[in-house]
Amino acid sequence: MIREFIQALPKTETHLHVEGALPYELLEAWRPADYPASPPFRERSYRYKSFPDFEKILLDAALPWFTNADRYHEACKVMFAKHVAQNVRYVETSFHLPVTKFINVPGPEIIAAIRAAAPAGLEVRVFAGMLRSDLTGDLRPTINHLHEWEHLAGVDLHGFEQMPTAIETAEVWARVRAAGKVTKCHAGEFDGAARVREAIELLGVKRVQHGVRAVEDPAVVRLAADRGVTFDVCPISNVGLKVVPSIRDHPLRRLMKAGIRCTVSTDDPLCFANSLNEEYTALALEGNFTRAELAQLARNGWDVADVPAGTRRAMVAEIDRLAGGER
Numbered sequence: 001m002i003r004e005f006i007q008a009l010p011k012t013e014t015h016l017h018v019e020g021a022l023p024y025e026l027l028e029a030w031r032p033a034d035y036p037a038s039p040p041f042r043e044r045s046y047r048y049k050s051f052p053d054f055e056k057i058l059l060d061a062a063l064p065w066f067t068n069a070d071r072y073h074e075a076c077k078v079m080f081a082k083h084v085a086q087n088v089r090y091v092e093t094s095f096h097l098p099v100t101k102f103i104n105v106p107g108p109e110i111i112a113a114i115r116a117a118a119p120a121g122l123e124v125r126v127f128a129g130m131l132r133s134d135l136t137g138d139l140r141p142t143i144n145h146l147h148e149w150e151h152l153a154g155v156d157l158h159g160f161e162q163m164p165t166a167i168e169t170a171e172v173w174a175r176v177r178a179a180g181k182v183t184k185c186h187a188g189e190f191d192g193a194a195r196v197r198e199a200i201e202l203l204g205v206k207r208v209q210h211g212v213r214a215v216e217d218p219a220v221v222r223l224a225a226d227r228g229v230t231f232d233v234c235p236i237s238n239v240g241l242k243v244v245p246s247i248r249d250h251p252l253r254r255l256m257k258a259g260i261r262c263t264v265s266t267d268d269p270l271c272f273a274n275s276l277n278e279e280y281t282a283l284a285l286e287g288n289f290t291r292a293e294l295a296q297l298a299r300n301g302w303d304v305a306d307v308p309a310g311t312r313r314a315m316v317a318e319i320d321r322l323a324g325g326e327r
Helices: 002-008 024-030 051-062 069-085 099-103 107-116 169-178 193-201 212-216 218-226 235-240 252-257 276-285 291-304 309-323
Strands: 011-017 088-096 123-131 154-158 182-187 207-210 230-233 261-264
Touching: 002 276, 002 291, 011 207, 011 230, 011 261, 011 276, 011 291, 024 069, 069 088, 069 107, 088 107, 099 107, 107 123, 123 182, 154 169, 169 182, 182 193, 193 207, 193 212, 193 218, 207 212, 212 218, 212 230, 212 252, 230 252, 230 291, 235 276, 252 261, 252 291, 261 276, 261 291, 276 291, 291 309
Parallel strands: 011 088, 088 123, 123 154, 154 182, 182 207, 207 230, 230 261
Antiparallel strands: none
């Protein structure tokens, strides 16, 4: 019954990397000799040794595929069809901005290809994701114009978190927000609570990707709650990357009880072989999350979704009906 309830919830996905969500079956069909049906890293029991180990496996699998805008479109059509099948109705996804240099395709073309793959009934917002070091490299001229890209929903700072954050990032993030776009930052995954504080206070973000290690400092938890910051959390990813030992030990419930709005997403399904419904199911079966808690996670996604107020009210009303008014 819990699986039927999860399926019925109108859901959002707000932390998803396009390259990391490449449907593995496309790789199998394309190059079966290079991409076997069940590689060890896609087993649920697999644990990545480190972030660099994870990143190498991801890039070795994904980059050979993403050679042009059409390949983004093809992958996203399959990816978004999986969302629709799970009753996901809104997606925020980021593409890796450095890829524009690797394949010599302008970012707006990639954005257009991703958006064109969205089926009816699924709202898609596209973000540009970049490494902390990209602001001081040859991508800087591109980054300086991101606020002018018409169909770009916002920007996200991602990659290896223990890299220093370039001081120029704050100025760029402020300019992007001034243009009406959303700013995000990965923090509190492979580094501690201080990086969550940095994301909030230095970069001014209201959307932290992961954020789970904020629990290491109660003052940072209070800061996030007081500032109305949302943590876009990916529980199965956190377990696979050994950020937390298990779903049962995940701090998601503690963060929610402390007043932080949290959402649930898959992060990189290519590497974790996970789906959004499986994230919710793992929380229910392994984390003992109640229907009311699962419904609140779904509501939280609509709270931050870039949709008309009427759509938000309708989705929340549908969730309330399914949850029987429990909160």
